[in-house]
Amino acid sequence: MKIDLSGKTALVTGSTAGIGFAIAKGLAAAGARVVLNGRDGARTDAAVERLRADVAGADLRGVASDVGTAAGCDALVAAVPAVDILVNNAGIFGPQDFFETPDAEWERFYAVNVLSGVRLSRAYLPAMREKGWGRVLFLSSESGLNIPVEMIHYGVTKTADIALSRGLAKRMAGTGVTVNAILPGPTLSEGVAEMLSDDVKRSGRPLEDVAADFVKAHRSTSIIQRAATVEEVANLCVYVASPQASATTGAALRVDGGVVDTIA
Template sequence: MKIDLTGKTALVTGSTAGIGYAIALGLAKAGASVVLNGRDKSRTDAAAARLKGEAPGAEVTGIAGDVATAEGCNAIVAALPAVDILVNNAGIFNPQDFFDVPDAEWERFFAVNVMSGVRLSRAYLPGMQAKGWGRVLFLSSESGLNIPVEMIHYGMTKTADLALSRGLAKRMAGMGVTVNAILPGPTLSEGVAEMLAGDVAKTGRPLEEVAADFVKTHRSTSIIQRAATVEEVANLCVYVASPQASATTGAALRVDGGVVDTIA
């Protein structure tokens, strides 16, 4: 299968590092014109320069903007009025006991992990509908199904992303526009590496081994018994964004290493 996204413009939010950057790289290598996004302009510009080096010949730009705010989303849309592919990847996580999470933190998680996708989908879907082609992806998580006791506030937002993507897929019925949710499991992104840095320093063991132990301890239903790579998650996203995935919509597509212990 050869995925060719030549002539398509893709916006990937929260894409200066981690899963978002890997998705942007995969889309660029498939021929899409890719727009990176981050809150900080210098980091966004640096990520765009890096991406150009890793995907020679690709058209890559960066737009800084905080997608957790209406103002930030409006600024992005003003700079980029239309896209063919929208990847709502921006997200935050932080293990914290339910009884220690204040209202402001619940609101912050909802703003970043849910409202960013609401606002940008609302802005870009009408243009996709008018063209009769478009792809919207929400980066949810296996935590949207298996609510983690140590991150209930995070799990709530990822369940909301599932509801949002399914509802929007139905809203776009028959219009040539697909909307899907991607459900990664534990993935060895920069954020996870930072979370595990203390254990790596304490044990002197390689990050991959420490991550595998974390998976076995905290996500014991994992079938692969390790953390996924960001590239493994990105591979599924590139396919879902492609013309070949035209009959896949309204789906919750798992790239969770088998953590969710159900067949369907």
């Protein structure tokens, strides 16, 4: 299968590193014009240059804005008025006990993980509908189905992303626009590497091995028994963003290594 996204413009939020950067790279390699986004201007510019080095001839642009705020979303839409592919990837995570998580942290997680996608979808979907073609992806998580006891606030936002994507898919019925949620499991992103950095230093073992131990201990239902790579997650995203995925919409698509222990 050859995926050709020539002539399509894709926006990937939170794409200066990790899964977001890998998605941007995959879309650029398929021929899309890609807009990278991050909160920090210098990091966003650096990510653009890194991607330009990775994908020869890529058509790239970087826009720095904090999509966790209404003003940041407005600024991004003003800079990029229309897209064909919207990847709502920006997100935050981190363990914190439920009884020690204040309202402010719940609100921060909801603003970044949910409202960013609400605002950008509201801005970009009407033009996709008018054009008769578009793709919207929400980066949810297997934690949206298996709420992790160590970060309930995070899991709740990822469940909201699944519900939002399903509702928007139905709202766009018959328009040629698809909306889907992608559910990664533990993935070797920079964020996970940072979370496991103390264990890596203490043990002197490779990150991949430490991550595999984490998966076995905390996501014991994993079938692959390891963390996924960011490229493995990005591969699914590129397909879902493609013309070939025209009959896939309203779905919660798992790339979780089999962590969710159900056949449905």
